[in-house]
Amino acid sequence: MKIMRKIVALAGAAAMALSLAACGGDANTTxxxxxxxxxxxxxxxxxxxxxxxxxxxxxxxxxxxxxxxxxxxxxxxxxxxxxxxxxxxxxxxxxxxxxxxxxxxxxxxxxxxxxxxxxxxxxxxxxxxPSAVWCSLASNTAIKSPKDFDGKTFATFGSNESDAVIRRMIQADGGKGEFDKVTVGTNTFQTLSSGQADFGGFYATWEGVQAEMYGPKLNCFTEPDYGVPGNAxxxxxxxxxxxxxxxxxxxxxxxxxxxxxxxxxxxxxxxxxxxxxxxxxxxxxxxxxxxxxxxxxxxxxxxxxxxxxxxxxxxxxxxxxxxxxxxxxxxxxxxxxxxxxxxxxxxxxxxxxxxxxxxxxx
The missing domain is CATH 3.40.190.10 (Periplasmic binding protein-like II)
Structure with missing residues (x-):
């Protein structure tokens, strides 16, 4: 099975996010x-x-x-x-x-x-x-900080690494670090907007720009602010x-x-x-x-x-x-x-x- 680490997973979502904003395009045919x-x-x-x-x-x-x-x-x-x-x-x-x-x-x-x-x-x-950010839709008012990810559903690409990051962020914010998961479908934005998941991973320098310019608006949290050490x-x-x-x-x-x-x-x-x-x-x-x-x-x-x-x-x-x-x-x-x-x-x-x-x- 192909290895899917965070840069591949988040970037795949980024590619789809830009397609959502700009219409069309396929990474494998570029x-x-x-x-x-x-x-x-x-x-x-x-x-x-x-x-x-x-x-x-x-x-x-x-x-x-x-x-x-x-x-x-x-x-x-x-x-x-x-x-x-x-x-x-x-x-x-x-x-x-x-x-x-x-x-x-x-x-x-x-x-x-x-x-x-x-x-x-x-x-x-x-x-x-780090430029990775972990976000919910801004319209989801139940999530105000990472501890609110507890008991919610994570839109994931299946990486153990991402699970570890989310768990640490929740725990650093006072939560238990327990959450459900669903595999991202077409893209993370769509997975959140459809209600299949409550939060997911993005890049501030790419998808964050997409959300800012085209929507949907996001409420995001960065890894260093919530206990994840070093540069991911x-x-x-x-x-x-x-x-x-x-x-x-x-x-x-x-x-x-x-x-x-x-x-x-x-x-x-x-x-x-x-x-x-x-x-x-x-x-x-x-x-x-x-x-x-x-x-x-x-x-x-x-x-x-x-x-x-x-x-x-x-x-x-x-x-x-x-x-x-x-x-x-x-x-x-x-x-x-x-x-x-x-x-x-x-x-x-x-x-x-x-x-x-x-x-x-x-």
Missing amino acids: ASAPASGSTSSSASKELKKVTFMLAWVPDTNHIGVYVAKNKGYFKDAGLDVDIIAVGQAGAEHAVSTGQADFALSNLTNAASYSLKGAGIIQTLQVQQK DGIGIITSEKKIKEDPDTVRAFTQAAQKGYEYAYQNPDEAAQILVDDAGDDTLKLDFVKRSMQVITEGQYWGDPAKIKDGSFVLGTNDFDGVQKYLDFIAEADAFTDASDNVVKQAPKVSDVSTNEFLGK
Whole structure:
């Protein structure tokens, strides 16, 4: 059975949420349109072809890669990058098996897959703090804080990890941590609106924007405010141990060009939003929506403190070993990690074993 960790589950809901707002679109059929930074057929022969797989539909988590392609950063690094739709088995599986050279994922996924025997390494972490939020519809006045999730129904994608998070949040707010569950149908918004569930998981930088702009309005609570330690959302770029061993130069070239793309997007969010809308080949992306998502990211400093990035005291893309390790240890304590045989693993993987900063530019 395909592994469904939080980033996959919540992002799947995000994709459907945007479709609800913008109409149409399918993550498995999305293809990237040629970007202005792509090469001609003659020039491409001189460049090394590599593939980057989306984690779901194109969104602002991927935006630095689109900017890097559009601005020619990959070309300057000697690479011809093909941005491809997510495979049925997921981006992590594709990277692990060599079907894709790079992909968007997160450190929790990399750690989880390492327990299944997949050799995945994250080389760049763009998101530096959690963006996951756990919400009810604002119209549901019975829920005023996480303790009110007690006895209610959780719209879930089946992740033990999410169960552990919700339980901790409820208990930290004075509740028992007991709730029912229902598997999300078409999307989390629809599951809540239909009355099948009372609360579910979203991302503040994507579905939170959807709710703000298009509705339905949400009442949301963040993990750090209710006892969940560390950073659950260390979103970034992964590659395989095999790729690093056999072709470290390409890994370095891709990582640093993508890093440059994210840096540009962080400094020029409106222009980056336009690039994503123009180049992603996904007609569900609306410019005002993507601009607002980037505004939330920049105002919330989700990719790091811009002042520290400017003065060099923080390098955008740095993997957060300590913050993510605290979260992984919490997940392990909740028996939410399993191996390839679905046996519970008590010891959390080490973040330092599934990520590296050695390929980043300084």
